[in-house]
Amino acid sequence: MARLAPVLGGFLVMALIGAGVQSWRVGSLQEVVRELQDDLQQQKIFHEVFRARIIDRTAQALADDRANVRRVVSEQARITEERTHAYRNRIATLDARVAELRRAKGKAGNGGGAAAGMPSAGDASGGSDAAAGGDGFSLELRAVATAQAIRLDELQKWVKSQGQVDNSGGADGGGRLDYLNADEGAVEQP
16 A cells, blocks of 8 residues: 555645646636636727717718808809899890980981981990991891890809809818727727
8 A cells, every 4th residue: 555655645736736727717718718808898888989989070071061052152142143133234234225325326317417328337346246237237236246245245254253163062072981090089999
């Protein structure tokens, strides 16, 4: 038996060491599980913060886009009103000039100074957009042509002005939905 005692003692020591290793492994595994659970919790928090940021920035982008639409529509309406006003003023000026020319022509036809059978000089030009008289066209045709020229000119000005309206949403040229921009307090992922 004396010989068995050291062997049994060795087995007992080995069993205790094995049990200690096993308990260390279990303890180590439990620690790994706790670390993984903590990491998972941090990931969930990160995800919720990230999700909330996307929702907030999307809502802000939508509000910015709506404000931009209101601004663009207002600016375009202002341009339309200005060009319509300018067009109407020019047409009114043309109408007044045509009426003046008709009165002058009527006076000239009633002995206003031109000798009978003598051709008269053509009507004077009313400006850069008015046709000169004496070219064989009646006053009415010249008035219609001038009105069409004014309409085309004002339409071209309107189109050019409308094209200059910035509809991008601001000086940055857009980019409103860039809600992952790191410069704006990005959340650090664990």
